[in-house]
Amino acid sequence: MATTKEFRDYVVEQLSNLGDITCRSMMGEYLLYLNGKLFGGIYDNRVLIKITETNKDFFLGEEIPYKGAKPMFMIEDFEDIDKLKKIIIQTIEGLPSKK
Secondary structure (H helix, E strand, C coil): CCCCHHHHHHHHHHHHHHCCEEEEEECCEEEEEECCEEEEEEECCEEEECCCCCCHHHCCCEECCCCCCCCEEEECCCCCHHHHHHHHHHHHHHCCCCC
């Protein structure tokens, strides 16, 4: 099942206060970037973020975005904007810098 445009729009709206959020289409799903840095994606109407040492303290459930992929953390609560912001910022901080 591919992600619906309505769900994509909802997620982007909820994340819009974080900064420069971009969403790129990829084979019926969407990759999520903050200030040009890939941190996760929307897969089958689920928001999944990369697992980093800096976001493990949130105790998020793990999901597989698609067959053969590495596990990612799933964000389920979009109503607590402050917590959502902390999760995304800490994920970004744990990702390697571009070379």
